[in-house]
Amino acid sequence: MQERLRARVVRAGRPERILRVAGLDAHYDPKLRRSVGAAVLLSWPECVLEESALACRSTDFPYVPGLLSFREAPVLLAALALLRTRPDLLFVDGQGYAHPRRFGLACHVGLLAGIPAIGVAKSRLVGEFREPGAAAGAQSPLYDREEVVGAVVRTRAGTRPLFVSVGHGIALEAAVALVLAACRGYRLPEPTRLADHLSRAARR
DNA sequence: GCGACAG
């Protein structure tokens, strides 16, 4: 019992062994009313692309702030399922815990896939914050209703910060550290950046 | 009533 509890605490802090990570992103095509989801597999901590997969689905569910999961989770999970190797961690494009009901896209995808996940959003959904420092690596807490729901992270100087939050099976501090460790001079961490490129190119 | 609002 004691061992089991300890194991849960450790796993909730940070995945014990990360060998591969995956980036998930989707793009919607209003003309065809369909969305393309991309999953890229990268080695860790090198972040070298090893595999990629694409999934396509017609989407009828509209975009409603707070309900993004119902629109994007299906394609992302479909793309993820196509990867031949199972990643140890997911970088999901969107909020995780930093959500009105504390359960954004990264939470849904991570839980349903049974894989630790980090929410990496390019803009804010909820919460207030003070602008983080100008240097890369600077961060400040994101508060919503007296609670820290995420972190606003400057991944690159001269660009807008990213909104990092817990998705599944990982602590916020670890999530922020992993996001910064996955950056290679660009605003977006490699997993997210490569998944974005792939889903964008596949839409054509 | 008004403004905010991941992708």
Added chain:
DNA sequence: ATCTTGTCGC
């Protein structure tokens, strides 16, 4: 998310 020209900066 998408549409869309030029433009500022490294």
